[in-house]
Amino acid sequence: MNQEEFCEVTGLEKVPVYWDRRYTKNLDKLSKPIYTVKLEEDVEVILRDGTKTYVDVYHPAELESAPSLIAYSAYGKKMQRMRHGALPGASNYFDHSLEAGDIDFFVERGYTFIIPDGRGIGRSEGEYLGVYNPQEQEDVYDYVEWAGIDCPWSTEKVALLGYSYFGIIQSLVAALQPPHLVCIMPLSYTDDYYQHGYYGGVADTYMNMYWELCPSNNPTTWTSKMMSEDEMKDLIEEVQKDPDIGMNTYFNKMFNVWPPKYHTFYLDYLLHPQEDDFWRPRSMKYKYDQIKVPVYFKCGWAPQGRWSAPVFNAMNSKELNVYKRCGVMEGYNGMELPYRFMNEEMLRWYDYWMKGVDTGIVDEPPMKLNILGAGYRYENEYPLERTHWKKLYLHTFGNLRWEPVVEGNLAPDSFTHRPPFITTEVEKLTYRTDRFSRPTEFTGPIELHLWASIDSDNANFITKVWQITAGGTRMPVSRTGSLKACYPLDEEKSEIGRPVHDYTKKVPVVPGEIKEYVIEINPIGMVFAPGTAIELEIKAMDNFEPQSGAWQAKMDHLGPIPSVKTINYKIYRDKDHPSYILMPYIPSTPPELWLQPICDDDIVIGGSGKGNTH
Template sequence: MKLKEFKEITGLSKCPVYWDRRYSKDLDKLSKPEYSIKKEADVPVILRDGCKIYCDIYHPAEIDQAPALVAWSAYGKEMQVMRHGSLPSSSNYFDHSLEAGDMEFFVTRGYTFIIPNPRGIGKSEGEFLGIYNPQEQEDCYDTVEWAGTVCKYCNGKVALMGYSYFGIIQALVAALQPPHLVCIMPLSYTDDYYQHGYYGGVANTYMNMYWELCPSNNPVPWTTKMMSEEEMKELICEIQKDPDIAINSYFNKIFNVWPPKYHTFYLDYLLHPQEDDFWRPRSVKYKYDKIKVPIYLKCGWAPSGRWTAPVFNAMNSSELSVYKRCGVMEDYNGLELPYRFMNEEMLRWYDHWMKGIDTGITEEPPIKLNIMGRGYRYEYEYPLARTEYKKLYLHPFGQLRWDPVIDSDLPPDSFTHRPPHITTDVESLVYRTNRFNKPTEFTGPIELHLFAAIDSTDANFICKVWQILQDGSRMPVCRAGYLKACYKLDEEKSLIGRPVHDYTKRYPVTPGQINEYVIEINPIGMVFDPGTSLELEIKAMDNYPPQAGAWQGKMGHLGPIPSSNTINYKIYRDNHYQSYILMPYILSSPDELWLQSVVEDNIVAAGTVSGGTH
């Protein structure tokens, strides 16, 4: 099929690179852009407790009723449909809260599109209690049921849609089992919200952004619902004794507003540094058995944050027993919002479940991966059954080698963390492989086994993996491998490449004692071409580029909250203490697993990988 013919048959402007001609069936029956758009603004929705929220409804003007897509987020409804094209993150107008999806794409194809302002957001009544809180989950349930039973533009079938915030909320709401919910498709996902904010138990300023993104008219911390006023004041005083928190004036401002109305979600975040009953209701891993609708989980290979591992956790969960599939779809070319990359895949998914159109999407193998540097491939399990786990050992002189160190009692490598209130320097240790002499694929989970001693009772480990290109430049593979030293490994729950720690209690480290730290690093799917090499970086804090000429908003660039103390780290790597990074090596892949383009003139990357050709 030629691209021109494809466009005529489907009504789509392009053929997605992630479609396969063996499974993309009945494309002529896909919903086509046949309708104009009509808008109803500020439509009231009455929630179960009488609170009134408002939504905007976009519906096909030429038909009375259609399946409804609900895009739920506290980022505000009006700006979700602003027309300025998709913006890259490099644009000064880039706004990460533009996550509802492409309203025009779906409404013109016969879907009703509903965007609410949640409780306490915009003009909606009530208190905004922070993202993904139990009240918000119930409110989204009520809105789904309102759409399925009251909204005159809906035919009774409702699905949830959207990216990031709009994606994460979906499984939490599905676990409440609203009767009119047909399916969900989280375009971004996390199963463990504590780990999302405190990756490896390390506090982060990532959550700092929500005060800016959520246009709340009545913000209230969820912690006020968990304890009395006196208990909360005592907790605030206790948290401020943490020297890493006490040194920061940005945090001081949050703590010293009463009643607490400033930066309320980040106040909640700082008040709950261990996994507790604040985080568990926001973590769908405790609710998998409650989900009863089909789910399509999507993410990208995540150079930062913890986005990929949760998708695979869900796919491997026996408790999540519904029809499920996942796609790790994007590379590192950069995010553009409003998000449109998955429009065509979403259309196949929603057409199948909402309109009964057999698009072939449920006939595909359950996992679709974008192997960076090669293209898209199907898999049937994760980790891949053909994975050969190989150890890259840390050696003297900053080397990473496949053979272990044979010498004993070697002096350790070391670096010193100095806190950012005395220097902008960030010391690190770097270990690098020789250049690969043939294409070499690593796809799957990664973990770092690090024998280390610190001269403190606690410390942060920040670990990153880089690809060093032929010209010597660095490309991020995984910027995220965090662990706070005080949290213990749970060996019984841990799997290869997927260490599990107990984040409910801190265990102070004995200064100077050599301990083995097992650190989860984000999964990858990448081919290292000849002439490239792999680099491991170990440090105690991040060093995002400073904002040249700017003085405000520094917290957004801080990342992991660093220790306020000077700490010396010693990294051991000899035959007694064999520090290594465990890599998921894939020798080759059967030809039939690689996607076959729907159209003949699509450009598809190809190459030879570790002895196998696709």
């Protein structure tokens, strides 16, 4: 089959690079784009407590009813249909909240597509209580049941879809087991919402963005609903005793509005710096046993944030005892919105579960990975059984080597963190390997074992891993690994490549004490080409790059919230204190695991999937 024949048979515009001819079947039975889209705007939906909300319903005009796909977030429903071409992140018009999906693609193929304005969003009544709050989870349950029972354009089959916010909410709703929910497909995912915002226990301004993304008409903090007014005021005062928080004027604005109506979700975030009952209801790792519908998790190899590790946690969870699969599908080139990259895979998934079309998707091995620099392939487990765990040791003169240091009692490397209110400079240490002489694959989890001392009772460790190209360009491999020094390692729960820390209690560091810190770094799936190298970067805060003439919204891009103290770090790397990165080396891959293209004339950018590393 060539590409022209493929498009004629399937009704699709392109051949997906992630489809395999051995497993993809009944292409002629895939839903075809034969319907026109009709919009029913501001349809009233009454939630279980009587709150009046509004949804937009897109349905095939030629059908009386069709199975429903619900895309839910607090980002606002009307803007999800705005179109001005696919926009990359570099565009000044890029809006990360345009994530509901490709409405026309699915409605034209016989699906009803529903987007709500949830409680307190847009014109809907009620209070908006913040991202993924328990009330919101129950409300989406109600939307599922409304679609399954009362929506005049829907059948009794309902699924959830969408990216980011639209993806993460899906499993939380599925855990409530709405009777009419058939399947879910989270296109991004986290199972530990505390670490999503406090990666390694380090506070981050990442969550700050939700203020501008969620058009709430009545924002309210979740914390204020859980305690009395006096308790809330006392908590606000207590949190400000942390100098890293108390000295920040951006945060001060949130603390000094009463009742708390300004930047409500980020205020909630700051009021809960440790894992507690605010975070647990938003975290799927405590609820896996409650999901009863099939799940397809999707993520990318995340150069920053904690996106891919949770997907593998879910795949390994014995409590999540349903049909499940995952795809780590994209590279590091960023995404375009509206999101269309996974349209064809989503169609196979929803056609199978919602329309009974045997697309072959459940016959594939459970994991489909895009190995950067090599192509797509299947795996059956994670970490891979054939992994050779290799230690990449820190040496003197900024070297990273596979051989351990043989000398003891060596003087440490050091750097000094100075807070951003006295300098824009960020001190750091870097360590680099020799250049690879042949293609070398690392796929799996990474952890850094770092022997260090600090002259404070607490500090942040921020780590990044880079690929140095043959031409000298630094490309991100994993730009985020972080740990707040006060959180102890839970050795009992930790697994190789996957350290676990107890974020419910702080154990102050003894200044000057040399101790080993074990830091999770995002999983990787990459072949390093000959002439490239690996570089490790260690610092205390992220790089702050002031823009000439630009003064607004610096906090949105600060990243990890830095310490306001001047702190000296000493990094030890000798025989007695072997600091190293644990790397998941993959010596070879059976040929049958690599994907085989659908079409003979496929042009696959970024690797054909036919390669192998040895």
